[in-house]
Amino acid sequence: MSDSTRNPVLNPEPRQHITGEPGSPDHLVQKYTLTEVQLANRNSGVCLETLRHDVTPIGMHYLLTHFDVPYVEKADDWKLTFERLDGTTADFDLERLKDFEQIEQRVTLECAGNGRVYMEPRWASMPWSSEAVGTAVWGGVRLSDVLTSLTNSTQDSAHLNAGKEPLEWVFSGADQGVDNGHVHHFERSLSHTMAMNSDVMLAWQINGQSLPPQHGFPLRLIVPGWYGMASVKWLKHIKAIDHPFEGYQQTGTYQYRQTLDDPGKPVTAIRVRSLMIPPGIPDWYTRQRVLNGGEVTLRGRAWSGDGTSVSKVEVSVDGEWHKAKLESSTDKYAWQSWQFLWQSTPGEHVLQCRATDANGVVQPLDAPWDKGGFGNNAVHSVKVWVEQEPEL
């Protein structure tokens, strides 16, 4: 513990223009590029204090959009096309989709790049710290119901796939762009087995409302338990294929790679993780925290992937781990809340949280290395200064 009389948050050095000079408070070990700042302004993260909500309010949920948000005037005009193995198609508008049983699921979505800035060297991409996560109630229908109806339908000329089972389904968004020289629509595939998982949804609602443009209006895929890239927004086309999909967003990226020439392993299920709502009040610029001494309730959320629940959350105060109180999950794919009563003492402290899932997988203390900065589920650390005399 450091000397509590010299709290650097309440007694800061005067702020200067950023010089980046070695030794100055603004010196960056790894400088941010203008391209990263542009990406960070388009793709917002959740404010950690809103982790108090079981359901993240619309507008606070994190966002990741690779290209441009497509302009869609009316949901009525939207057409989702299914393409059979033989190339013939069946079109659905939203009205037709609404004939299937409608369901709602509370799902925690997280971007695979969450935590990228903590990996060194940093991969040039969206510079997420810890905030690329949110929980929403998604409303729509089961993809499997629609696929099954098409396979059995007489109206759509016998079998969707002429009696053959596809190997994969490719989901295409209306948005188009370029990455690494590849011009493409945002497209991802799922195996036929995964596509037939009854939890995978075609969703047109978030938290009881139509999707806003940035979340995929008017229709998107939701793949609960997987990192966000699988949940294709602005969903236009679903195509059966009999070979592995090799689109850029499938094989060019979203692969765990140790080195650039590593063939890679596909990024799929979310890794176990927890976050803490930073206690006390922040310094606006540095986000460093100050709080009054005494009893402090620390709170946060914990989640894992593939519908696996979290079985334990621990909180560390200056390196010593204690068991937190964990609420069981009411929804298979939604985060769980936890809390811990901390008897704080004056001075500087480092608080951390760590989750273990029902498979016994524990969050690592350090970022697991990945070339593209994917899947960093290392423990969350929050530095705080506790005041001797209550002054806040």
Ligand SMILES: Nc1nc2c(c(=O)[nH]1)N[C@H]1C(S)=C(S)[C@@H](COP(=O)(O)O)O[C@H]1N2
């Ligand atoms: N069509 C399309 N779908 C997309 C993306 C995209 O850029 N285009 N981004 C993906 C990624 S990487 C993530 S993390 C989630 C983010 O969903 P959200 O912006 O609704 O939170 O959408 C996924 N679906």
Ligand SMILES: [Mo]
């Ligand atoms: Mo993502």
